[in-house]
Amino acid sequence: MSIRDPLASNELDGQVALVTGGGGGLGSEAGRRLAASGAHVVFADLSFEAAAAAADHAIAQGMSAQAIDLNVTKSASVERAVEEIERSHGRLDILMTSHGFPRDGRLLDMTDDAWDDVLNVCLTGTFYCIRAAARLMTKRRYGRIITVASRAWHGNPGQANYSAAKAGVIGLTRSVAKEFGRHEVTANAIAPGLIETASLRELDTYDALVERAKRDNSIKRVGQPADVAAAVRFLASPTSGFLTGEVIHVSGGRFG
Numbered sequence: 078m079s080i081r082d083p084l085a086s087n088e089l090d091g092q093v094a095l096v097t098g099g100g101g102g103l104g105s106e107a108g109r110r111l112a113a114s115g116a117h118v119v120f121a122d123l124s125f126e127a128a129a130a131a132a133d134h135a136i137a138q139g140m141s142a143q144a145i146d147l148n149v150t151k152s153a154s155v156e157r158a159v160e161e162i163e164r165s166h167g168r169l170d171i172l173m174t175s176h177g178f179p180r181d182g183r184l185l186d187m188t189d190d191a192w193d194d195v196l197n198v199c200l201t202g203t204f205y206c207i208r209a210a211a212r213l214m215t216k217r218r219y220g221r222i223i224t225v226a227s228r229a230w231h232g233n234p235g236q237a238n239y240s241a242a243k244a245g246v247i248g249l250t251r252s253v254a255k256e257f258g259r260h261e262v263t264a265n266a267i268a269p270g271l272i273e274t275a276s277l278r279e280l281d282t283y284d285a286l287v288e289r290a291k292r293d294n295s296i297k298r299v300g301q302p303a304d305v306a307a308a309v310r311f312l313a314s315p316t317s318g319f320l321t322g323e324v325i326h327v328s329g330g331r332f333g
């Protein structure tokens with residue numbers, strides 16, 4: 078069933094959006110939603126194939142998009158990507174950081190690598206992206222920074238690395254909101270609950286996760302990428318300019 082987008086408009090005409098993790102489940106859907114509202118969307122991912130598939134899907138629907146490969150853990154890769162956007166488009170209006178992954182394990186068994194990998198991608202990668210994007214946004218005195226945290230930021234057993242990284246993303250986002258408000262750049266975080274994506278469906282524990290989400294959510298279903306995309310679209314709007322430093326849970330009423 079295709080749901081008519083109640084927020085559909087040409088409101089983002091002429092704008093440029095960068096979506097990191099743009100080849101992933103949440104990034105590709107949110108990017109498509111931004112493109113459907115008129116933005117040119119740069120889908121950026123460690124997997125160029127995944128980014129290209131997302132961009133091709135949008136282009137096939139008559140939208141404006143492109144794909145680039147990007148490793149958010151390398152600051153030079155991120156700086157290059159934003160410089161290229163500035164050269165080609167002269168602007169960057171929207172940044173959505175949708176890269177990342179969990180690497181779960183009980184704390185006593187958690188390896189240094191499992192800690193470092195998740196912190197590097199989820200937290201340090203988000204810092205690199207915001208720093209590069211904000212240089213351009215503050216110069217132009219406009220920007221919408223939308224980070225993707227997780228409901229797990231409240232703390233989750235077996236997810237010490239991921240919870241710490243996502244709590245860090247929220248602290249980072251709120252600091253950015255305070256630092257850049259005077260430049261008309263907003264920064265807000267989205268904290269999704271369990272959202273059905275291809276990479277999640279591959280987990281051995283997927284069925285158990287779904288059962289638990291249905292039990293603990295007040296809305297008795299698993300989230301869909303479109304649920305997150307609607308929140309991203311709302312935060313990306315030029316009319317959301319007085320809304321900053323917020324954490325929006327897209328979790329069917331499940332907190333903590």
Ligand SMILES: NC(=O)c1ccc[n+]([C@@H]2O[C@H](COP(=O)([O-])OP(=O)(O)OC[C@H]3O[C@@H](n4cnc5c(N)ncnc54)[C@H](O)[C@@H]3O)[C@@H](O)[C@H]2O)c1
Pocket residue numbers: 097098099100101102103104121122123124127147148149150175176177178179198199202225226227228268269270271272273274275276277
């Ligand atoms: N799906 C959920 O239930 C859920 C819930 C809460 C939070 N999140 C968060 O939302 C974000 C997106 O999740 P998703 O479900 O779309 O996952 P996904 O696996 O479908 O997408 C993540 C994307 O990030 C990319 N990526 C990984 N490392 C990268 C790097 N170094 N540089 C650039 N790109 C990189 C991957 O290639 C992938 O395409 C993640 O941060 C995830 O932690 C997801």
